[in-house]
Amino acid sequence: MSFEQALRCRECGREYPLAPIFSCEYCFGPLEVAYDYDGIRAAVTRDSIERGPTSIWRYEALLPCDPAYKVDIGTGFTPLIKADRLAKAIGLDTLWIKNDTTNPTWSFKDRVVSVAIARARQFGFTAMACASTGNLANSVSAHAAAAGMEAYVFIPQDLEEGKVVGSAVYSPNLVMVDGNYDDVNRLCTELAYAHPWAFVNINVRPFYAEGSRTLAYEVAEQLGWRTPQRVVAPMASGSLFTKIYKGFQELHKVGLIDEPIVHMSGAQPEGCSPIATAFANHTLNFVPQKPNTIARSLAIGNPADGYYALKVMEETEGSAEMASDDEIVAGVKLLAETEGIFAETAGGTTIACLQKLVASGAIRRDEETVAFITGGGLKTIEAVQGKLIEPLRVTPNMASFESAVAARDGALAAGGR
Amino acid sequence: MASKHVRFTFEPDQVKQPVIYQLGHEFQVVTSIRMAAVDNSIGWVVLEIEGEPDEIERSIAWAQAQGVRVDDPTLGDVVEG
Numbered sequence: 001m002s003f004e005q006a007l008r009c010r011e012c013g014r015e016y017p018l019a020p021i022f023s024c025e026y027c028f029g030p031l032e033v034a035y036d037y038d039g040i041r042a043a044v045t046r047d048s049i050e051r052g053p054t055s056i057w058r059y060e061a062l063l064p065c066d067p068a069y070k071v072d073i074g075t076g077f078t079p080l081i082k083a084d085r086l087a088k089a090i091g092l093d094t095l096w097i098k099n100d101t102t103n104p105t106w107s108f109k110d111r112v113v114s115v116a117i118a119r120a121r122q123f124g125f126t127a128m129a130c131a132s133t134g135n136l137a138n139s140v141s142a143h144a145a146a147a148g149m150e151a152y153v154f155i156p157q158d159l160e161e162g163k164v165v166g167s168a169v170y171s172p173n174l175v176m177v178d179g180n181y182d183d184v185n186r187l188c189t190e191l192a193y194a195h196p197w198a199f200v201n202i203n204v205r206p207f208y209a210e211g212s213r214t215l216a217y218e219v220a221e222q223l224g225w226r227t228p229q230r231v232v233a234p235m236a237s238g239s240l241f242t243k244i245y246k247g248f249q250e251l252h253k254v255g256l257i258d259e260p261i262v263h264m265s266g267a268q269p270e271g272c273s274p275i276a277t278a279f280a281n282h283t284l285n286f287v288p289q290k291p292n293t294i295a296r297s298l299a300i301g302n303p304a305d306g307y308y309a310l311k312v313m314e315e316t317e318g319s320a321e322m323a324s325d326d327e328i329v330a331g332v333k334l335l336a337e338t339e340g341i342f343a344e345t346a347g348g349t350t351i352a353c354l355q356k357l358v359a360s361g362a363i364r365r366d367e368e369t370v371a372f373i374t375g376g377g378l379k380t381i382e383a384v385q386g387k388l389i390e391p392l393r394v395t396p397n398m399a400s401f402e403s404a405v406a407a408r409d410g411a412l413a414a415g416g417r
Numbered sequence: 418m419a420s421k422h423v424r425f426t427f428e429p430d431q432v433k434q435p436v437i438y439q440l441g442h443e444f445q446v447v448t449s450i451r452m453a454a455v456d457n458s459i460g461w462v463v464l465e466i467e468g469e470p471d472e473i474e475r476s477i478a479w480a481q482a483q484g485v486r487v488d489d490p491t492l493g494d495v496v497e498g
Contacts, residue, residue, distance in 0.1 A: 011452065023491035027451050028422055028463050030491055109498075131496045156496070181496060188495045201497055236498055278458075285459045288426060288486060297498025304493030346498065375498075 003039045004064040007031040007206055010308070018064075020123050020203040030304065031206045033064040041254040046225055049256075053077075056111055056214040062250065063214075064207050065118040071147040075110040076214055078102045080222040080370070085338040090355045094368040096228065098219055099341055105142045105166070106376035107135035107297075107344075108240065112211035113200060117143045119207040120198030126150060129197040131188035133296045134163035135344075135375050140200060141170035152197060154188050156181065160382055181291065181299075201237075209305075212240045216247025219370055220257050227260040230369040232354045234346045235266040235275050235320070236300040238309030240374070245312045264318035265363065266309060267353030269293035269328060269345075275306045279320035284310045294325045294383045295345035297375060319362045323352035329387055331355070332377060342377035350374075420467045422451075424490040425480060427460040436483055437462065444476035445469065451490075463490040 007016040011029025022031055044061045052058030056076030060067040079099045087095035103110040113136070117128060127150040130140045137153045144151035151172035155164065157179070168174055177184045192199040200208045220227055227248050235241045241264065248260040268276040271293030278286035286306045291299035303309070313320060323331065328345050331352035336342050343351070354371050357363040377384070392408055394400040425436070432455055437448055446468035453462040466473050481487055 028490045029452070133496060133498050136497045154496075181494075185495045189489055189492060192495070201495060202492060237493055281458050283456050283458050285454050285456055285461060287428070287459050288488065300494045300497065302488055302493045304491070306493070 001043065001061060002064060002066050003036040003043070003061060004033050005036050006034045008034040020120075020125075020198065022203055022205045033206055033210055035062070035064075035250075037250070037253045044254060044256070046221075046256055049221065056114060056211070059214055059217045062217065062254075063115055063118075064210050065115055066122050067118070069118045069121040071114065071117050071121070071143050073104045073110070073142060073146050075103050075114045077218055080219060081339065081341075083339050083371075086335060086351075089334060089338050091358050091365055092363070092369055093366050096219075096223075096368075096370045097335075097339060097341060098215060098370055098372045100215070100372065100374050101341065101343060101347070101376035105135070105138040106379065107139065108212065108215065108372075108374040109135040109139040110143075111214050112208045113139040113143050115211035116198065116200040116204050116208035117147060117149070120204055121147065121149075123198070123204075125196070125198040127152060127195075127197045129192070129195070129199045130154070130201065131184055133159060133299065134166070134379055135297055136200070137163070138166040138379075141167040141172040141174075144172060145170040152191075152195075154184060154191075156184050160380070162379055162381065166379065181301075209239045209243060212243035213247035213250065215240070215372065216244045217251060220248060220251050225257050227257065227262045228368045228370040229261070230263045230265060230363055230367045231372070232265045232267060232350055232357065232363075232369060233372040234298055234350050234374055235268050235303070235309055236298045236346075237303045238266075238275055238305035238307075240372075241266050242305050242308045242312050244372070245316065262316060263367070264312050264316045265353070265357055266313065266318070266320045267350045268320065268322045269295040269298055269349050270322045270324045271295075272299045272301055273322040274301060274303060275309050276320040276322040278306070278310055279313060284314070286310070293328075294380075295328055295349045296380075297344060297346045298349060319357060321353035321356050321362070323349050323356065327352040327356075329384055332384055333388070335373070336377070341373060343373045344375040344377050344380040345383045346375055347373040347377070348383075418467060419470045419473060420465055421473050421477075422463070422465055422490050423477060424461060424463050424488045426486040426488070427455075428484065429458055431484055432460040434483070436480060436485055437464070440466075440476050440480060443479060445472050446476045
């Protein structure tokens with residue numbers, strides 16, 4: 001059962017019926033799903049959730065769609081890992097990694113797309129669409145395939161081969177756009193108005209964005225129905241960041257956790273840092289940027305929820321940080337070498353920013369922290385290629401192996417002197 | 418008559434320029450401010466512009482030529498990671 005009630009403008013509070021619309025006719029503010037929290041409180045307990053499936057659908061009462069329309073390819077309830085070796089390396093007492101690289105298409109986008117496609121089917125759409133530099137394209141393609149729906153997936157012309165294959169394998173209508181980033185944005189906005197598609201982050205955006213709240217639900221449940229003291233999460237549009245906080249607040253509203261006292265910190269790459277720059281300038285109004293970063297999944301120069309992300313930081317006494325491309329690669333390697341998790345560049349950004357926030361004192365050593373790793377590293381191997389160890393090359397005999405190891409150890413010792 | 422919703426973003430050196438006033442004088446369009454904010458580092462305004470479609474587009478092109486960034490007011494970037 002779903003407890004969604006209406007769409008409500010985040011700016012002026014005007015309400016609209018549940019429909020594939022996304023902005024207020026009066027003030028053009030973004031619309032957000034409003035729920036019957038009293039109804040949820042009466043229907044849901046910790047026990048009832050814990051008896052549910054090990055996926056996002058254990059929280060179906062909190063999702064804005066009829067679960068009868070769900071397309072379940074196994075998204076969610078991803079591991080929350082106690083990261084002691086990484087914590088020690090960066091100077092924290094207690095650090096957890098929420099590892100969303102284990103989703104069906106290896107990123108958190110499966111959460112938002114799961115909700116978007118369920119609500120799109122409920123609305124009667126027969127085709128899904130998106131514009132993406134990778135993760136979203138992969139997830140929409142996979143979910144549409146599983147649902148037997150048409151998918152229109154728009155990608156920039158210079159996308160890495162791995163990301164193209166990660167969508168193409170599901171046989172969507174894959175459209176490579178010959179143009180720059182702004183051209184792709186403009187074209188897709190026009191197409192979204194002209195075609196009867198469920199464009200996941202346009203006309204069904206209010207529903208799509210709600211999927212990210214499941215990250216907060218899972219973390220709270222996995223910690224024993226409580227919140228951490230600090231969250232560090234990547235910021236692109238700012239939606240994920242704001243929805244994690246909203247998720248914690250909602251769990252309290254429906255009586256599942258105590259009032260959350262959590263500081264929210266956001267991570268951005270230096271090459272696309274409109275939100276972190278605004279935070280540094282002590283303003284809630286960001287200046288859009290032209291992205292230039294290896295963290296392409298965070299390359300949103302004009303973030304739709306940037307203002308709201310800054311509001312969350314203000315409200316929670318949180319913070320923002322940014323990392324250079326070299327720091328992002330170092331972050332990817334540090335997470336891999338200490339915790340055995342291979343993250344994409346967005347994860348490297350999160351780890352690099354976490355490290356900087358601890359070093360600067362913005363995060364205290366004794367704050368229990370959860371870092372959100374939102375995508376798997378095999379999608380962005382280009383970012384780390386040439387910056388990793390080289391394999392020892394040997395012929396198939398013992399002497400060659402022993403000789404190569406001795407030479408490697410000798411070189412390391414010489415380098416260390 | 419048509420109408421279009423836009424968000425103008427002004428850099429600090431543009432905040433004091435009367436761009437919206439001039440827009441209404443130079444072109445046959447009517448502007449209606451729906452949301453706005455100005456501080457030391459940035460100003461932005463969400464506008465509804467009414468007029469003939471070509472005149473609206475010409476007025477927006479003129480604003481861009483003045484150095485104003487023009488976006489869809491509600492979406493931000495559509496291309497996601």
